[in-house]
Structures are given as C-alpha cells and as structure tokens.
Amino acid sequence: MIRIDVSKCMHCGACVGTCPVNAMFLNDAALEVYDNCIDCGLCVKVCPVAALTMIKK
Amino acid sequence: MEEFDVVVVGAGPAGSITAKYAAMGGATVLMLEKRQEVGSPVRCGEGIARKWIDEVGIRLDKRWIAHEVKGAKLVSPDGTEFRIDEEHAGSEVGTIIERDIFDKALAEDAVKAGAELRLKSAVRSLTFEESGKVNGVKVESLEGTYEVKAGAVVGVDGFESQIGRWGGINTSIKPNDITSAIQYRMVDIEPDPDYAEFFLGTTWAPGGYVWIFPKSETSANVGVGILLSNVNEPGDARKYLNKFIENRPYLKKGKVIEIVSGGVPVSAPLDETVKDGLLLVGDAARQTNPLTRGGIANGCIAGKIAGETLSEAVKEGDFSSSFLMRYENGWRERLEEELYRDWMAKEKLIGLNDDTLNKMISVLSESDIDELSVYRILEEIRKRYPELVREIEDLL
C-alpha cells in the first residue's frame, strides 16, 4: 500500500506517469491511489521529494 | 448533451497549439484543464531554442522572455568546459522563458482562434461508441460532473497522462526511460549570464545532468534530472541537487524562491499515438527529446500537425484511426528520426563512466565544432576515441 505524505507532495504527477498499472490519478491538488496498486514501488522511487512510502498491509 | 468536434484534454503548450490550429481550421473545440490557472505551478526548466518558434506560429513576446543566452556550456565531471554558441544552428537552448506567462499566452491564442477553455475541469474517463471509437469524456468541475461528446478527444495531459491508457494506447515506459527531476529557482546568485550550463557526471546526476539556466544577471533555474533506474533512495533527486549547490559557494549563498518537481519521459517514440476518435500529443505521447529533456518544442510542433489533421477530419467527417494517421505520419516524419537517434545517444550516455565523459568533453573543447548536434558531437569524438562511438556507429 502506498502512503502519501500530503505535506511533502508537490502535485507534480511524476508518480502518476510512472505507475505501470494506472493505479494513480492527480486531481489537481489531491493525489489518489487505487486498489489495483501492485506495490511495485516505482512511484516511491520516482518521487523527487520522497513524499511516498510503501507500507505493509 | 453538449457536443464539440474536438475535446482537448490539458492546456499546456502542446494542448493550446493543438486547440488553436483545430479551431483555426473551423473545428468547434473545447479545451479542458484540471488546474485553476493555466501554466501554474511551473514544471519546467524554461529553456527553449528559438529556431522552431516560427514553425508553429508563436509570436515572440517580451512578456514571456526572461533572459537570452549566447549559447550552451557542457561541463565534464573534472570541470572541463565545452562552449557552443546558439547562433550556430542546432543549439538547443537560447531563450529562458517565463513558462507560466508563455503557457497563458498560448492559451490566449487558442481562445482567440475560437476554442473554449474551461478551468478546474478534470477529465476522469473516456466514453466509447459500441464500435470502440472514443466519442467523449466525463468531466469533474465546478459545475459538477458532466459528459461532453466529441468527434475526437486529444490527450495532451502531460507526463502523467491517463487519456492514452484509458483509450487503449500503451504509454507505460521503463524506469530507464523516466527522469525524476527537481529544480530550484534561485536568487541572489551570479550565474554566467551568457550560457545555459549543463553539468554531467555520476557525482552530480547519474544518467542525467544538472542545469543552470540564468533568468537574469542575479537569478537562475538550477535543477537536476536523474534516471529512475539510477535512484537508490526515495528523494535522491533532491539530495543530488542539494549536494551540487552545497559544493558551489556561488550558489550556496543564494536563496530559493520556487521549487519545481516533475517527471520527464526520455523514451524512444511510442508505437502508436492514435485510435478511433483519439490522439495523443506532447509529453502524453512521449515526444519529449530524450537527450536534452526539452519537450516544449516537440509538443508544439506535433500539436500543430494534430490541430491541422483534426480540422481536416472535421471537414471530412472522419475521425477514424485511419484518417487520424495523417497526424501520426506527420509527426513521425518531422520528429521521429531525431527522437530515435537522441534516445540511442541517451542510452549510450547513461552507460558512460566519469572518465569517459571527461575524455569526451575534452575532445569537444579542443575541437572547432560549432554545432550542438548529436551527429556532429559523435563524429568529433569518433576521430579521437573510435571505440567510444563504435556501438552506435549506425547513428552516424
């Protein structure tokens, strides 16, 4: 599961464009992560400001 | 239900140019932008070349020109500099712009040509005919949720693009084709006002580069892009940028007045960019130059071709993928060779160690090369170090 630190998120969409399974959407000022996330962690790595973390379910 | 010939999703530069040319050709055009303000926040280094501006019908306007440079400077890991002047054709950066004002000026052009722009309007899904042709979008906006019908939908929704994926076009790209980027707009510094600077090397930017684009005599955009495949720890991009600044007293004393982050596609061209009733343009179509990471020019060039194709499609009443292939063929003819060659060069470059980069830049700095083209640079390097170029010889 991906956790978003909203105080760090820059709403830049780097994670959304990187997600290989379409599990994210940036609705202007809010980042959404959906259930079809496969926990690949690419969004966590691409985030230039480390706003995302993967947490074990 | 409302109906338009063309619905353009995203009012970045590529979207506005697409909308403008479609509207100029007589199409009814609706441009939907999820942000509340076109062009803001800025997600860009703001460096552009001048040479393509006329081609897409943009008028130079001092409102969005921040600063002009004479050329570009490549700096090797050991600090050797190679300068190239922009007046020599082929150079990639000549003008540093105010991207927020630039984007607004382009949107204004589109609106003046007859397109309608709606802000705070996020497209959440596509609608389809039974045949599978895209025939509209679902929008969330200040007006609530509604549907709009369209002859064709254009996904100009940037790196984060979902439109293509929703429409069945595979726009996923691999970690070594994605750049994680961050930039500070710094003031109270003295950048070299005459050059856009690019710093190479694994110490500063593995698989990418650090840029300093002067915005005035005392301010600059200082940023870094590193390949996702080179990221070890989350937030590496910011750590690399901080380290670069920390090591340079002339930057360290500066102050940051804006932070910009983003992803940049640096892949080879996509296999397809059209479907029945659907086109992709700009970063959404991964048309960004994979070597320079510049995407404004290519997005606008492709946008013009898309807009012109769409106005023809309206006249013919044909939005099938076979008709829209005119756009795909058009942008490939204009951009694909360069995109592919520069992607190959990027692939080569990311495998080079600092030692090799030092050698390459020292060859260039001693050469009389006067053109910042990949072709000329490789040719020059081949003269001294043929083994460095051997694997990509076919590019030449």
Ligand SMILES: Cc1cc2nc3c(=O)[nH]c(=O)nc-3n(C[C@H](O)[C@H](O)[C@H](O)COP(=O)(O)OP(=O)(O)OC[C@H]3O[C@@H](n4cnc5c(N)ncnc54)[C@H](O)[C@@H]3O)c2cc1C
């Ligand atoms: C840090 C950084 C530095 C860069 N530096 C340079 C540079 O110096 N020179 C250069 O040429 N390029 C640079 N680029 C690349 C350049 O910014 C992009 O190539 C360019 O913005 C692409 O234009 P576009 O119109 O395709 O997309 P964008 O400018 O990204 O516009 C897409 C628009 O679509 C909107 N949108 C997205 N999804 C939806 C939706 N579902 N509904 C409604 N609207 C939506 C977005 O809000 C956005 O406004 C840089 C990029 C980054 C991240």
